[in-house]
Amino acid sequence: MATPIRLFRTSRGDDGFEPLVAPHLERLYRLAYRFTGNRSDAEDLVQDLLIQLYPRRNELTGVERLGPWLARALYYRFVDTLRHGTRDPLRSAVDEEILQDTADPRTSPEQDAENALLHRRLAQALAELNPDQRALVALHDMEGYTLEELQDMLDTPLGTLKSRLHRARRHLRAALATEPFVDELRVNKQRSRQ
Amino acid sequence: MNCTELRAQLDDLVDGSLPPAVHEAAQRHLVDCAACRKALEQERVFRGHLRAHPVPPPSPGFAQRALHRARAQRSGHGHRGFAVGFISATAAALLAWLAVSVFLPGGVKQEALPGVTLTLHETQSVKLVFNVPRDLPDATLSLQLPAHIELAGYPDQRELVWQAALHTGQNLLTVPLIARDNSAGELIAKIAYRGEKKTFRLRLTVNAPRTSSRIRAAEGMV
Numbered sequence: 001m002a003t004p005i006r007l008f009r010t011s012r013g014d015d016g017f018e019p020l021v022a023p024h025l026e027r028l029y030r031l032a033y034r035f036t037g038n039r040s041d042a043e044d045l046v047q048d049l050l051i052q053l054y055p056r057r058n059e060l061t062g063v064e065r066l067g068p069w070l071a072r073a074l075y076y077r078f079v080d081t082l083r084h085g086t087r088d089p090l091r092s093a094v095d096e097e098i099l100q101d102t103a104d105p106r107t108s109p110e111q112d113a114e115n116a117l118l119h120r121r122l123a124q125a126l127a128e129l130n131p132d133q134r135a136l137v138a139l140h141d142m143e144g145y146t147l148e149e150l151q152d153m154l155d156t157p158l159g160t161l162k163s164r165l166h167r168a169r170r171h172l173r174a175a176l177a178t179e180p181f182v183d184e185l186r187v188n189k190q191r192s193r194q
Numbered sequence: 195m196n197c198t199e200l201r202a203q204l205d206d207l208v209d210g211s212l213p214p215a216v217h218e219a220a221q222r223h224l225v226d227c228a229a230c231r232k233a234l235e236q237e238r239v240f241r242g243h244l245r246a247h248p249v250p251p252p253s254p255g256f257a258q259r260a261l262h263r264a265r266a267q268r269s270g271h272g273h274r275g276f277a278v279g280f281i282s283a284t285a286a287a288l289l290a291w292l293a294v295s296v297f298l299p300g301g302v303k304q305e306a307l308p309g310v311t312l313t314l315h316e317t318q319s320v321k322l323v324f325n326v327p328r329d330l331p332d333a334t335l336s337l338q339l340p341a342h343i344e345l346a347g348y349p350d351q352r353e354l355v356w357q358a359a360l361h362t363g364q365n366l367l368t369v370p371l372i373a374r375d376n377s378a379g380e381l382i383a384k385i386a387y388r389g390e391k392k393t394f395r396l397r398l399t400v401n402a403p404r405t406s407s408r409i410r411a412a413e414g415m416v
């Protein structure tokens with residue numbers, strides 16, 4: 001029957017989910033890529049999060065700073081996913097296709113090759129970190145969240161964050177062969193004793 | 195501060211998280227120590243590599259696809275039958291089904307019993323939100339109105355029944371109502387789908403016409 005009632009409007013965005021979440025998707029994907037190391041796992045991770053959040057969308061409207069809230073939710077989703085073994089962390093080692101695309105027009109072919117090698121080694125070394133370390137490097141060293149923010153976001157004491165970062169960076173530096181100046185440090189110490 | 199001490203603080207130095215006094219001591223050491231300056235520079239280069247580590251764009255249309263899929267399924271529920279989804283949603287979230295949020299002027303949201311106040315002889319849109327756990331492509335909807343309240347444009351119609359497709363999540367139904375006298379009553383909405391039925395009652399009260407501070411619209415979540 002015809003009714004004067006405006007029948008169910010369920011077109012995109014009507015439920016308020018999209019306007020709420022869409023502005024954060026780019027950053028979330030970026031972070032997910034940092035966590036997982038490849039595009040398809042990053043997309044899956046963000047997708048899983050959205051599916052998890054959709055039924056809770058009313059709750060999201062009450063969140064004061066949604067960006068960090070979502071980043072935190074993504075982190076827990078990532079760590080959970082790995083703990084439950086539904087994703088193979090080693091699969092994510094290196095995204096070859098992506099590394100081909102990183103050539104910078106302002107640099108020489110030699111530099112491009114060097115950068116590609118560096119990215120590949122870094123990607124490999126990141127994949128070797130445990131999920132907590134990796135996520136922390138992603139959030140702090142790559143995406144610029146401060147330690148103070150992360151203390152709240154990850155419910156982890158500052159000291160733990162620092163030592164976790166310290167260990168992670170040591171592994172990464174070694175992989176890039178930039179563990180700094182062990183020899184020089186020794187020389188310098190001898191000198192200072194004189 | 196000597197070299198060993200400085201190297202031990204290098205992470206914090208680059209992170210800017212040293213206490214001021216230690217930071218100053220580190221800066222003083224750096225002035226005189228080329229090796230530590232070099233180590234600091236190297237650490238900054240390393241951090242630069244981390245920041246510059248490339249992130250390729252997502253696949254084309256990813257955002258829209260992801261939002262669409264999030265709507266199309268509930269986490270962990272997959273493609274369960276209507277009965278299961280419907281009943282579990284009702285049991286787990288009975289309040290959500292029956293709670294009504296009344297939107298007062300000025301955007302103040304007041305949790306209330308499912309009820310709406312109409313103003314006598316004025317057409318007012320009452321918004322009902324049907325929250326369903328999965329797509330119901332051919333649900334039967336019905337609305338029953340109390341005797342003194344009309345559906346705008348259909349003064350003699352006490353009951354409406356029609357088929358509608360409901361989609362996962364919130365489905366908004368706007369019903370224009372006019373109160374013809376000021377007695378209270380109930381609007382009864384029913385959703386039927388393949389043998390399952392859900393009844394929702396909305397209390398309707400009527401105020402004499404006033405120009406301000408009345409409730410303009412209400413949103414009922416079924």
Ligand SMILES: [Zn+2]
Pocket residue numbers: 188196197198200223227228229230231
């Ligand atoms: Zn030194």
